[in-house]
Amino acid sequence: MRWQSMLAIYILFWAFSVFLVLPFGVRTAHEAGVELVPGQAESAPHAFNPKKIAIRTTAVATLLFVLFYLNYVNGWVTAETLDWVHR
Template sequence: MSWYSAFAIYFIFWWVTLFVILPFGVRSQKEDGEMILGTDQGAPTNPSLLKKSIWTTFISGVLFALYFYAYTQMEIGIEFFDFMPGPK
């Protein structure tokens, strides 16, 4: 696997993991009772984006390491999954 492919796959893992982690620990302005004029009541009061990006980097790194091990050592790639039957 080239490093371009590895980076692209890690990039995909990172963004998917970020979207999974984003909703955790979020409190809206309505829940906290601190409404800021001109903002939506569902807007988060403290989204903690730095903490979430650090967790995202760590978790996506672990997921990528598992994927890389399966791809290089166990030789599990896209060919392993038979989505459509081939010609007979």
């Protein structure tokens, strides 16, 4: 596999992982015990930390990419494995 393909696939895993990571560890102002800012939704997160989310996302994306690459090299799951119609 070319390095450009690997980079593109990793970026796709990273973008997908953002949506997996975002809901975890979110606390609302009510849960944090602070006052709401006027006009703030009650469900809005209390403190948004993009650095923490980026680190978590990178860890999840790297794990998923390593599993993908190991499957690519070793051929654990192939298209024939997933073809249940023509067995």
